[in-house]
Amino acid sequence: MLDVGKWPIFALCSQEELKLIRQACVFGSAGNEVLYATENNEVFVLGTNCSGCLGTGDSQSTIEPQRLDTLCGKKIACLSYGSGPHVVVTSAEGEVYTWGHNAYSQLGNGTTNHGLVPCQVSTNLVNKKVIEVACGSHHSMVLTSDGEVYAWGYNNSGQVGSGSTANQPIPRRVTSCLQNKIAVNIACGQMCSMAVVENGEVYVWGYNGNGQLGLGSSGNQPIPCRIAALQGIRVHRVACGYAHTLVLTDEGQLYAWGANSYGQLGTGNKSNQSYPAPVIVDKDRVIEIAACHSAHTSAAKTQGGHVYMWGQCRGQSVILPHLTHFACTDDVFACFATPAVTWRLLSVEPDDHLTVAQSLKKEFDNPDTADLKFIVDGKYIHVHKVLLKIRCEHFRSILNNNDDDIIEMSEFSYQVYRAFLEYLYTDSISLPPEDAIGLLDLATFYGENRLKKLCQQTIKQSICEENAIALLSAAVKYEAEDLEEFCFRFCINHLTVVTQTTGFAEMDHDLLKNFISKASRVGAFKN
Structure with a gap:
């Protein structure tokens, strides 16, 4: 059973209905709209229905759950929503459906008429399997299984990445320097967009007035641009708040930049930051980051299962990561974000079968x-x-x-x-x-x-200064090149401490020779 009780809107559902929920998303400008799917893949909506965002065919609000026939029987794989609100959903088969607010063509159907029922978006996406969706306030973005990014909708700041500031009425592939790259993760702030590519680089475009693109400037960016300040750091995931950005690296470290008037960067002050700044969360590795474009709240979960939050929390400004008693980052958004929305589609697997x-x-x-x-x-x-x-x-x-x-x-x-x-x-x-x-x-x-x-992968997650040399020599011994490269990079990034460990003192002579020559090649000993 999915525990949705922390979101006030679910008080409208009976205990029987709540028991059947397997997926849910709470959205809207006040967290007053909800879509949920039951164990037999039926989809229901209820709430205020602003701009027809419930997809029921009209703009009437409802306190009784209404069935969305178009989506019943399709397993929802991913969902995102904008501020209008508009909703973008992908099915397990990789089809895309949109509905709701459409004044800026954010539904991708070539018109600016609000969409009162879910309609499939097929232009330019035929034969593409979409695996991830992300929405900004009034633009939409999807990622396909072959690593291509498509965007459409509002483009006043270049957030669809087309090189102009004209709104984009249908999905268009985001190219320029993403052309030959394979994207693995996407995210949108209110008016900006980001993609992480296979080798861990981050590309950003759109509005940059608060430094949320991490480029060291505040000028808007109409086409994707790589964040040079993250050179040598492999990013694993990116998450965007209203005007701030969080990234998680493959070493489990966290960086943040952008707007900071509520402390949402977690750096201990309220100054905006246009370059990536490291955020210290616990001594543990971070395994999940959470933010959503309608809020100024940030959250993270560590390997040990601790959940931290910072930024705007129930009207207070929390400027450093604060340890909560929650078991998941979703609860932070239910209890502390304004509005109380879900930052992602909540899901639970049925346990009987x-x-x-x-x-x-x-x-x-x-x-x-x-x-x-x-x-x-x-x-x-x-x-x-x-x-x-x-x-x-x-x-x-x-x-x-x-x-x-x-x-x-x-x-x-x-x-x-x-x-x-x-x-x-x-x-x-x-x-x-x-x-x-x-x-x-x-x-x-x-x-x-x-x-x-x-x-x-397991060994990478456990690396620390103490065991880095032992892991490096094991990687060399078993010809695990990817791991060897990772351990070597870790040793270089933490050189001072690593060279003081017993592991380093007892290092095999040939390995040491090799290590020193490789380290000097990458300039580790330059002052």
């Missing part, structure tokens, strides 16, 4: 159904021959002519071997990062490339 993947997960190490036991370090791990053969080339060859129901294994530790077998059932690894090195060794040994990638 087990998918194939979930069923297999449950059977791992289950002695009741297993037909094979591994003994590692004197402990048993129960598995199913057929699954191992299906999932792993190595087992396919060794189990084919093997009738044993017990196999002893001594090359790897129990922890590592158990994690490997569990991975074959779950597609994920649950292992502390220091043991993930042993699993990386195993993945290399068995030629399991996807597992190798996962191990590298």
Whole structure:
């Protein structure tokens, strides 16, 4: 069940209705409009219906949930909304539907008539699968599965990235320096737009009066421009508030820039900032950032599950990240943002039906159904021959002519071997990062490339000054080039502290020689 009770508008729904909700979005200038989907993919709306934004075919407000037939049976994958409000939705198939306010063509249908019912946007998006949507106050943007960005709507400040300031009536691909780049994430502030590309660079365009583009200036930008100040930093996600921007790096660090009159940058003061400034949240890595273009509020969640908020919180200005008692960033927006909206589509997976993947997960190490036991370090791990053969080339060859129901294994530790077998059932690894090195060794040994990638991700998330050298040498040893590059970059970025660790003092001679010559090549020792 989705806990939506913190948003006042849901008080209009009965307990029975609330129990069925699987996805929900609260929007509108006062958080007075809501769209939700039930467990059998029926879509309902209720609220004030400003500019026909409920999609019911008229502009009548309703305190009774109304069904949106056009969207029933389509699984909603992503949703965003503007200030008019207008709504942009994508289905699991990647189709785009829009409705609501349209004075600036933000519905992408070539007209400026308000859209009273959801209509599919197909111009220039035929045969494209849309995977992410983002709206500014009166413009819309989508990201396709092949990494292309399309934008349309209000363009007074260049926010659709076309190079002019004429409104854009239909979706148009954002090109110039994004032309040959693969975008992986998009976001919109009120009147600006951003995209993160595959190599971690951030491109920005549109309104820049508060420095929200992070370019060190306050001039508007009619076409995408790379944020040069983030050179050497790999951005993973971007989130935009009304006029401020947050980014999360692959090392779990946070940077912010733009408007700051409510402390929404979290830098400890209220001065606007036109360059990216680091934000210190806890000592832990940040794994999620949250902001939305209708509010001056920021939130973040750390790896340890702590949720912080700052900026405009119930009318107060909070100028440094403040630890909350919430379990998710969504609650920050329900309880403290003005208006109380959702910063993203809230979703929950139904828990009664087990998918194939979930069923297999449950059977791992289950002695009741297993037909094979591994003994590692004197402990048993129960598995199913057929699954191992299906999932792993190595087992396919060794189990084919093997009738044993017990196999002893001594090359790897129990922890590592158990994690490997569990991975074959779950597609994920649950292992502390220091043991993930042993699993990386195993993945290399068995030629399991996807597992190798996962191990590298896990290890990246755990990197700190103390263990950076140990992780670097492991990466070199197991020929994990991506991880080696990451650890090397981390060591260079934290050089002073890393060179004082015992790991550095005990570093292998050849590795040290290599490290020093590579570091001097990138100018690490220049004063």
